[in-house]
Amino acid sequence: MAVYNNPVVLQRADPWVLKVDGEYYFTGSDPEYNCIAIRHASTINDLQSAPETVVWRKHETGPMSKYIWAPELHRVNGAWYIYFAAAEREFEPNGMPTHRMYVLENTDADPTTDNxxxxxxxxxxxxxxxxxxTTEVIDGVQYLVWAQKDYDIPGNSNLxxxxxxxxxxxxxxxVMLTKPEYDWECIxxxxxxxPAxxxxxxxIYIxxxxxxxxxxxxxGLLTAxxxxxxxxxxxxxxSPVPVFKTCAENGQYGxxxxxxxxxxxxxTDLMIYHCRNYTDIKGDPLFDPNRHARVGVVNWTESGPDFGVPEPDVVWSPATTDVLPADGGPQAGTPAETLPELAKQA
Structure with missing residues (x-):
């Protein structure tokens, strides 16, 4: 099996990878939350160096003009779809964000076209x-699973x-599947x-x-x-306990x-997730760009999936809050032996 150069894509939180005809398509939250981009490669390790194509940009005003979050690329009935969240302004009068969910469609064979x-x-x-x-077609039926605020239930969102x-x-x-109720869900x-x-x-797991x-x-984990x-x-x-969490021993947090x-x-099933490699976050964690995309192997047991722990970094990644320039900085895939020296430059 392949050995993965974690992190595999720098400064892309909420990573989404879709494999179609042997090609890996990647999207995620841009650290400036202003656009949706797609890159693709024949191997996961090649995703960092793959060209990134912006396929949609936020509107100047209105409901899709702020904080473009967590795009997902899906293939349904021969067409491409991107599901994402966007806001009109920062907060409602009640203090909640104004995000709602939106959909883009592309019927071309190539999802990186501008159609x-x-x-x-x-x-x-x-x-x-x-x-x-997120969406899935199961036995011919398409389902949607999402997070949303219910004003009758304490907290920000349920599934x-x-x-x-x-x-x-x-x-x-x-139908509500889960709400925050355990201590570890309410920090x-x-x-x-x-959801995924x-x-x-x-x-079926979510x-x-x-x-x-x-x-x-x-x-957390739901099973049906x-x-x-x-x-x-x-x-x-x-599950009453988290199935994947911070591993300080490996320098992986959140x-x-x-x-x-x-x-x-x-x-082999792979889990593509984001994680930071430091805890000293300046300001709101949401605006720290260094939730890099990483890969873990899912091991199967008689009781279900075992996600293990977040693996340590083996390649360079930024150690500051600066957003990397599109064409600058070392790339994921930098040999592990150069990690200490490169870290000094970050």
Whole structure:
């Protein structure tokens, strides 16, 4: 199996990797939160050096003009779709962010063309802070899972699921799958967000991230039988403990907001996640750009997935809050033996 040069993509939080016809397509949150870009390569290790194409930019004003968060690239019925969250202004009068979920469509064979069409907002019954939409077609039915604020429930966001009539329209009433309730989900912020589907045998798993985006950020797990009613909350079992969290021994802090993809061998499941390698964060952790994309191997046991711990860095990464220039700085893939010297330059 391949050996991965962690971090595999610098300064791209909320990493999303989709494998189509042997090619890896990558997108994630730009540190300036102003655009959506796609890069692709035949191996995961080549993603950092792959050219990045901006396929959509934020509007100058209006609902899609601020804080473009967590884009995901999906392939549904032969077309490409990008799900993302965007805001109109910083906060509602009640203090909540103004993000809502939106969809782009491209029917070209190549998703890096400029033929992306705005399909509009995903309308949900609750008109409230919503983000981190992910989707999956299961046995011919498309589902959407996302994070949203319910003003009757303490905290910032819970996870919901619904069937879709088409890739940008809900068909069924949303059902809540999980809310922040355990201590580890309620540090700094009460948050459940960043869902991702994972399949193995007769089970369906959904990982999600919880707590504030700094050191406490960690990953939780929901499990259901493949033939269960996925819209019935009773079909899902929630782990009472995080399944992936900070590993100070390896210098990895606040792992989360992951996606899953098959490795180059076509069989091994990989977890693509973001993580920092330091704890001294200046200001709001959300605006520290160094949540780099990393890779971990999913090991399967009789009781389900074992995500292990975040692996230590083996290549150079920035150690400051500066955003790297598009064409500057050492690249992921720099030999590990040069790490100490390069770190001095950061």
């Amino acid at each position: 992306w069409v705005e399909k509009g907002r995903i309308v949900t019954p609750m008109d409230s802070f919503s983000l981190d939409a 919901y699921i619904a069937k879709m009539a088409n890739p940008w329209t809900l068909e069924s009433e949303p 700094d912020f009460l948050v459940n967000e960043g 589907f994972l399949f193995h045998g007769d089970k 990982t999600y991230s919880a707590s504030g985006t700094g050191v406490p950020y960690a990953v 039988d493949r033939d269960a009613d996925l819209l019935d909350p009773a079909s899902w079992t929630k 792992p989360g907001h992951n996606s899953f993809v098959k490795a180059e061998d076509g069989e």
